[in-house]
Amino acid sequence: MSHTTRFVSLNRHIPTGRIEPDHFTIQTKNLPNLTNGQLLLRPIVFSLDATLRGQLTGQEGYFLPQIPLGEAITGIAVSEVVESRHPNLQPGDRVLSQAEWADLSVWPPRDSWLDPTPLDPRIDKPSHALGVFGLLGGLTAHTGIIEAGQVRAGETVVVSAAAGNVGSLAGQIARIRGARVIGLAGSQQKRALLTERLGFDAALDYRAPDLAEQLRAFAPAGPDLYFDAVGGEVSQTVMGIMRRPARVIVCGLISTYDHDTAWTIDIRPIYGNGLTLQGFTPLQFPDALPAALDDLVDWVRDGALIPLETERRGLDALPGAISGLFRGENIGKMIVTVP
Ligand SMILES: NC(=O)c1ccc[n+]([C@@H]2O[C@H](COP(=O)([O-])OP(=O)(O)OC[C@H]3O[C@@H](n4cnc5c(N)ncnc54)[C@H](OP(=O)(O)O)[C@@H]3O)[C@@H](O)[C@H]2O)c1
Structure with a gap:
């Protein structure tokens, strides 16, 4: 059966600067009949991911x-199959x-790299397949x-973008493993949530001049x-006060994604603090x-x-x-659901 659909397209490239909602246009197209x-x-929950920035x-x-x-x-996304010619x-x-x-x-869509998999039966809420x-x-x-x-238990862990999707989970997992956790987040609402609801030991404003x-x-x-999701100046500051020796796990560099030049690290704390x-x-x-998925399922349950x-x-x-993800508008996983 032939179908028509609305879709979101990119109307100009964004080599640098903020993603704005008006970089996108909603259009309509006819879909071809399915082949083998x-x-x-029919997508029911879309995942909003920082990785998209580099594709724009x-x-x-x-x-x-x-x-x-x-x-x-x-x-x-998590989707419902409407028609199938898949075995x-x-x-x-x-x-x-x-x-x-x-x-x-x-x-498969253009440039497919991920085969479709049925949701794990232990996942009750479809959006959790994208987030936790x-x-x-x-x-x-x-x-x-x-x-x-x-x-290791007893260690002190700093997590950046701590109220975001990965960061909020990373900090909680470090606490489950017995560490003391300090989260960095951009608003008072987020910092209160980290300490009052998620059990972080402290939450700090990464924009504070006396961080x-x-x-x-x-x-x-x-x-x-x-555990670093942001990179740049904030990470330079954290690396400068770390124990010797210590570890930096680079999860992401979101503070640099809107720039066309990479973050240039001052290497002195790496040498000086044995990082x-x-x-x-x-x-x-x-x-x-x-086993990681088993842990996550058990811990959520x-x-x-x-x-x-x-x-x-x-x-x-x-x-x-997607624009809001880079403005800190999300707490936890940013999703768009379709009724
Ligand atoms: N290594 C991997 O396999 C992997 C997998 C997934 C994600 N990642 C990376 O992990 C990071 C977080 O991704 P996520 O999907 O979990 O997003 P997220 O943390 O849920 O959302 C992004 C958050 O980053 C903060 N942020 C945005 N722009 C910033 C800036 N310029 N400086 C400092 N903080 C900024 C905002 O929080 P505030 O309000 O606190 O500023 C925002 O809420 C990204 O760098 C992403 O690329 C890596």
């Missing part, structure tokens, strides 16, 4: 392909896959803190581990992922791990939601 192996999906610059060399102007944005999936199944930012999306149980959410936080970070002194007040000997600096993705730890979400509704909300 294809699916017609129009400059090659990013690890994911650039989004062509006028074509649909693609991202991770293993039936209409009505709920799948985690790439999907176009559209009311209806043919899988998602590869770019809980599994990043778990492998970052436990596998890459090798956190180094405030960190020293909570950790006089310096943090043992810095080990390690970038990572959860895919570096494939053997650890099943027991109430030890609290997943937070910021929900916007409807296809029209997608441009504002």
Whole structure:
């Protein structure tokens, strides 16, 4: 059966500067009939991910392909299968896959890199497949803190973007493992939530001019581990007051994504504080992922791990939601649901 769909497209590249909602346009197109192996999906929850930023610059060399102007944005979503010519999936199944930012999306989309998988039966809430149980959410936080970070009980851990998706989970996981956790976040509302609801030991404003002194007040000997999602000046400050030796786990560099030049590190704290600096993705730890998911499921069921979400509704909300992610408008996982 032929279908028409609305979709969100990029109307100009954004090599530098903030993503604005008016960089996007909602258009309509006809979808082709399915061929063998294809699916017609109705996305029900879209994942808003910082990784999209590098696909909007129009400059090659990013690890994911650039989004062509006028074509649909693609991202991770949970969708319902509407029609199937796929051997293993039936209409009505709920799948985690790439999907176009559209009311209806043919899988595989352009530049497909992720096969559709049915939702794990232990996941009651579809959005949790993107956040707390998602590869770019809980599994990043778990492998970052436990596998890459090798956190130990009694250590002091600093987490940046601590009220965001990965950061809020990373900090909680470090606490579950017996560490003392200091979160960095951009608003009083976020900082109160970290200490009052998520059990962080302290929460600080990373824009404070005396951030180094405030960190020293909570950790006089310096943090043992810095789980970093932002990079730039904030990270330079944290690295300058770390214990010797200590570890920096580079999860992301969101403070640099709007710039066309990379963050240039002053290497002196790495030498002076004997720091080990390690970038990572959860895919570096494939053997650890099943047990990590088991842990996350158990912790959420027991109430030890609290997943937070910021929900916007409807296809029209997608441009504002991705822009908002870079303005700190989210607490926990930024999602857009479609009724
Ligand atoms: N290594 C991996 O495999 C992997 C996987 C997933 C994500 N990541 C990375 O992890 C980071 C967080 O991603 P996420 O999806 O969990 O997003 P998120 O933390 O939920 O949202 C981004 C948050 O970052 C903060 N932020 C935005 N711009 C900033 C800036 N210029 N300086 C400092 N903070 C800023 C904002 O919080 P405030 O209000 O506190 O400023 C915002 O809420 C990103 O760098 C992303 O690329 C890496």
